[in-house]
Amino acid sequence: MARSWFGDLPEEQIEATVCPVTQTQDIIAGKWKIIILWNLSTQTRRFNELQRLLPNISKGILTRQLRELEEDNMVHREVYKEVPPKVEYSLTPLGQSFIPILQSMGEWSKKNLGAK
Amino acid sequence: MARSWFGDLPEEQIEATVCPVTQTQDIIAGKWKIIILWNLSTQTRRFNELQRLLPNISKGILTRQLRELEEDNMVHREVYKEVPPKVEYSLTPLGQSFIPILQSMGEWSKKNLGAK
DNA sequence: CTGGATCCGCTATGATACTG
DNA sequence: CAGTATCATAGCGGATCCAG
Numbered sequence: 717m718a719r720s721w722f723g724d725l726p727e728e729q730i731e732a733t734v735c736p737v738t739q740t741q742d743i744i745a746g747k748w749k750i751i752i753l754w755n756l757s758t759q760t761r762r763f764n765e766l767q768r769l770l771p772n773i774s775k776g777i778l779t780r781q782l783r784e785l786e787e788d789n790m791v792h793r794e795v796y797k798e799v800p801p802k803v804e805y806s807l808t809p810l811g812q813s814f815i816p817i818l819q820s821m822g823e824w825s826k827k828n829l830g831a832k
Numbered sequence: 833m834a835r836s837w838f839g840d841l842p843e844e845q846i847e848a849t850v851c852p853v854t855q856t857q858d859i860i861a862g863k864w865k866i867i868i869l870w871n872l873s874t875q876t877r878r879f880n881e882l883q884r885l886l887p888n889i890s891k892g893i894l895t896r897q898l899r900e901l902e903e904d905n906m907v908h909r910e911v912y913k914e915v916p917p918k919v920e921y922s923l924t925p926l927g928q929s930f931i932p933i934l935q936s937m938g939e940w941s942k943k944n945l946g947a948k
Numbered sequence: 949c950t951g952g953a954t955c956c957g958c959t960a961t962g963a964t965a966c967t968g
Numbered sequence: 969c970a971g972t973a974t975c976a977t978a979g980c981g982g983a984t985c986c987a988g
Binding site: 862863864888889890892893896915917 | 960961962963964968
């Protein structure tokens with residue numbers, strides 16, 4: 717077992733503790749998670765809209781990544797019982813609270829990776 | 833092809849543009865990248881030290897993730913020609929400029945994911 | 949239109965043994 | 969100590985077909 721982010725807590729507490737940075741890592745792990753959140757940060761979007769916005773993502777993967785984000789309570793899925801069907805995705809409050817981090821990442825990238 | 837993060841740029845410019853958020857995603861993609869950077873954010877660390885700090889990571893993977901971070905200019909590798917060998921890893925200026933984002937992620941996690 | 953369900957291949961990850 | 973080399977494995981990502 718390892719530590720590092722917790723100091724010298726007693727073993728019992730260590731067992732019950734999870735590295736916060738790793739928790740975040742677990743949520744944004746997935747090739748498209750971050751860019752999906754990014755695209756939802758400004759507005760609600762429909763399934764097809766997301767697919768158009770994301771380069772080369774397949775339906776299956778988009779569905780799966782959205783479901784995982786839903787499970788993590790980052791994204792809300794609203795189904796309208798119409799014909800043809802209409803489904804809108806938006807950020808939950810938790811997802812919205814993550815927006816500043818997304819913006820930081822975008823700005824950091826533009827500032828530091830521009831020339832690469 | 834898709835867009836979204838760029839407005840209505842002419843096609844030629846679109847081709848040459850890369851989504852900044854995706855660039856960041858590419859760098860931190862990898863199961864251990866974020867936690868490695870996190871562990872290097874406070875101090876320089878030796879190879880074995882990192883392995884002790886990270887739960888269940890194997891040598892091969894640790895080596896590879898460090899190499900990739902090196903290629904992305906996030907981590908600096910300093911080799912001391914001694915016996916026994918000694919290698920120290922630290923953040924480059926680019927890596928250091930990423931620390932605020934790591935901190936944000938940690939704080940966001942502690943504040944919002946605590947109860948899960 | 950919005951996806952669910954399958955199948956499949958690749959890549960990242962992981963375990964182990966060996967080396968300078 | 970700090971890797972390298974090799975092999976095994978799992979899961980993700982992707983394509984395709986099917987359904988309400």
